[in-house]
Amino acid sequence: MNKEVKVCFEPSGRTVFALPGTTLLEVAARAGFIIETPCGGAGKCGKCVVRIASGSCSPAGDEEQKALGVRRISEGHRLACHCKVEGHVTVEIPETSLFQAGHKILQHGSGGKVIVKPRTTKQFVQLTPPGRENMMSDMDCVKKALGPVKLDISAIQSLPKVLRESKFSVTVTAIDNRIIDIEPGNTTSKCCGVAFDIGTTTLVGTLVDLITGADLAVASQINPQTSFGDDVVSRIKRCRDDEKGLGQLQEAVLQAVNTIINKLLKESGVDRKSVYEAVFAGNTTMQEILCGINPMSLAELPFVPAFREPLRMRAWDLNVKINPHGDVHIFPQIGGFVGGDTVAGILAVRLDQTKEPSLLVDVGTNGEIVLCHKGKLTATSVAAGPAFEGARIVNGMRGTNGAIEKVVADGDILINVIGNVKPAGICGSGLIDATAELLRLGVLDSTGRLQGPDDLPAGVPEAIRRRLIPNRDQYDFLLVDRAHTATGESLCLYQKDIRELQLANGAIRAGISILLKNDGLKPEDLGSVLLAGAFGNFIRRKNARRIGMLPQIPCDRIRFMGNTASFGAKMVLLSQTEEEYAARITQETRHLDLSLDPEFQMEFSSAMLFPEQDLETPPTDLACHER
């Protein structure tokens, strides 16, 4: 039924499967590589260059010829945003084409760069030993060399031994003006930190060299708190209602964090002792639970967070297993449901520096939306529900192996399944695709009703028409016949699944509408819509726009920003300036609480309807599985 092709990325060797006709940009994202597309994939900026080492792709069109020139194309260079896979291919992605938050973004932002200047500094010093004429205490020896610093008890404890064993040649590690460690010899090259994205579902840790700024290792795992409930609300309630709840949830996430740290250390060969800072960005609930703060205030009006400003504490205050005397930094929070991950996102994409009105959208169970207009930031959040995560969808599942992640209507239904296995369910991006394609075909009307085979427009192919299955007084849509599924059961898109999607979609859409209206803006005024978060990377822009989740603007203004929470966390880890910047952004962002807003309720009701038509209707190419 599918004719997926194998795409291998070098130098990592990571391999994924994709439908022929998929752009390399999209395939790369599926493999975890976010490629730089400042022009939004319009083929104009030439930043997304990759090289085809072997295999067959679509021929280079005019834009590519213009951007790269004949010679480079003959060497295999292509624009990832335009080049589509046709058969099995091996692709090299140069380091320079990969999206890296801040210092890359900045080239078209404020023009500056993220200057690596972490709070943690190491310094090798040859101290003057005390003598009969110079009876300085050990601490005085250090202060004589370094000035009026403050020594943590941890550094003082080892001081007499370290000084004498090293003949007073030592490396001093300080966080700000506080010396946390003194080691024998010169260890200045060993200075690391770890940046964490603490998601409701997934935790991602990146080990970063605080001297070069380079990533040393990345590791992730499911947030074990999911066993206490899929969404933040169930976890908040557990903390509020069960005396042991907070302790259990905190313990769960900390264990996972420490497991990730262990993985990072193992992969990189870095000593635990040389990891001096850990920065965490997550939503308000995740951050508060991580800190051992009861998030109960998020379960009652007026839904305020426990804190807004960034928190700093010592690693052993939280039992985060880096150097115990190192620092833990928790991102500042804008509101009860607009947390540190959103701040990290604003920071990573430099949203505040965009010249035209811009939106940052992070779609998930909770959708966070931030508008920047004339340098002013307004943030809100909407409860989208778990439909995008595959929950409450009959055949829904998370975007893992076996999930239909992409659906294309091209004569019949074509699907792409994660991991190149038989499908077991459909995930959020597949759901959006299927809905959008059915809207385009007229199989689905704007009220969200699946039409019967006899009510379909004339042009709908017979193969698709046959997929409509009567169910009482309505229809469901067959995606994959039982002969081709992992479970032996048919996979369908049910009428009630469409209703769930309408709720999720409507919430995001209403949130965006209200932010725009409040600032007197129309969708077409938007210079860019920046998609953040894991889910954002996997949706097809045209399809998300078709169902109304994203505003009706040209696709090249809609850009994928990758895991901006991780990027932002890394920026704060690497730079005190960014840390201060993040705190300032948080203070300056206006928080719009829609939870009891009657206008939102009205907007939400109408946003439940799908748009009658798309910006680019009629679609010129039904098979355009763009990215």
Next chain:
Amino acid sequence: MNKEVKVCFEPSGRTVFALPGTTLLEVAARAGFIIETPCGGAGKCGKCVVRIASGSCSPAGDEEQKALGVRRISEGHRLACHCKVEGHVTVEIPETSLFQAGHKILQHGSGGKVIVKPRTTKQFVQLTPPGRENMMSDMDCVKKALGPVKLDISAIQSLPKVLRESKFSVTVTAIDNRIIDIEPGNTTSKCCGVAFDIGTTTLVGTLVDLITGADLAVASQINPQTSFGDDVVSRIKRCRDDEKGLGQLQEAVLQAVNTIINKLLKESGVDRKSVYEAVFAGNTTMQEILCGINPMSLAELPFVPAFREPLRMRAWDLNVKINPHGDVHIFPQIGGFVGGDTVAGILAVRLDQTKEPSLLVDVGTNGEIVLCHKGKLTATSVAAGPAFEGARIVNGMRGTNGAIEKVVADGDILINVIGNVKPAGICGSGLIDATAELLRLGVLDSTGRLQGPDDLPAGVPEAIRRRLIPNRDQYDFLLVDRAHTATGESLCLYQKDIRELQLANGAIRAGISILLKNDGLKPEDLGSVLLAGAFGNFIRRKNARRIGMLPQIPCDRIRFMGNTASFGAKMVLLSQTEEEYAARITQETRHLDLSLDPEFQMEFSSAMLFPEQDLETPPTDLACHER
């Protein structure tokens, strides 16, 4: 053999036994009460007033008549420095007569008082809860009420729950500007701290109310580190040579500290959570081991400490079991062997504010001596060895039950034994008494040689003459016949014991001499010699002067100051001003290192000899067991 009388002190009911003719001042000290004697016991100041509730004492002389008047004497009031016990008595000591460091001393010092102004403060506040129009975070609610404070993670963690359970009426506990705890309701009356004297041999803890300044409980116990060695040198070596040594020694002292805290809490009924600060004063070795700092630098030239400035850390950094988020304060140190206890002593007695040249002397295995001359402080230490603690003395023992603590030659030898039991040995004060009495009688010559019965001066009573027992070519002196001892063995003062005492005595004497010489002073220039430490309280001034340990100055210039380490620790606990003052004193004190000083070696050789005669020779009253 003895006709000791029972002396009971009210209101505590504490009871001790004493030889008839002992001043109430001395008896009270033995019972643990240090009575105020600004005039040095000359009967002039009238500060040491007590009341005889029942029993018989010496009749009131002229000084007492003058100081107290007929009416008060008829009511039972007496001066403790002059009134001597004759039979069993019950004595009331008014609170106002007890020595309390700082605020009493100050009356004749700078004229100020210790103002109770600890770092820890509690404040009851009614916060404004957030609302729809006022969506402050929980932290913002606190900051709105209190200004730009910093909240410890410990305070933030409980914040959402505490605020909501208390309807936003809370008590905020801060150390300086750092909020460490927020509790529901009004708990402002519960605010305590604990002051510790960390001695090589004994640990003393005092629980103090940080609002009233009152002592709530006192507890002490033997330093369990003694099982690793009696003196600091053996413990330093253990830390240096045995990898586990430091950990074991630190663990030992911390366990004892926590046991004392438990006792204090039990006795006072105070909650552990309400104890926010712990202040520690001890010698350099004790302080460094307590902090987990390897004191190895004290075992090698040039004997420098790890730190000089005061240290502050959190209670759980050291596992000191007060409120875990509370503070631990470690006293500043002057040198490798002039530690925080000496600084506490200088502070407690206001040594820096004395107008005439003054000495502070703390006699122990290590003798610390500080001279104040024209406001300038010079400190030194001498290794006196453990003779004063009863070690290396054949029948020596510590000053505990069964120890001969006092020896009087009055026709025969009279002794007082701690606990009113049969004697088991002799402690430091008894050793000094015996030596001084034998010097006065001419039984001992200035070279430290016990004379044979035939070489004695004419006036020596036969009973005493008979106590000289030949031992090869020299003599020993029988103190208690085997019939009257706890062990059934005779207790003697051996010739070799005298040699040990000469070493200890000579070290102290040489230290004092050098300090005086360096400043161009003679003993008679000294306005006061202030005796600090447990041992100092139990010696007889005339006797200590007779053997040359103390300078040849009138006894009323020699004053007992009690446990100045505890007093100083308490002052710092109660007052930030005192804390800063202690740090300043430390910086301003000149440290004189005698360890390799050739002048000291010469001085020491001659100081081994006992003085040929005492200031007040010939003694007017052999039986004057003064205090």
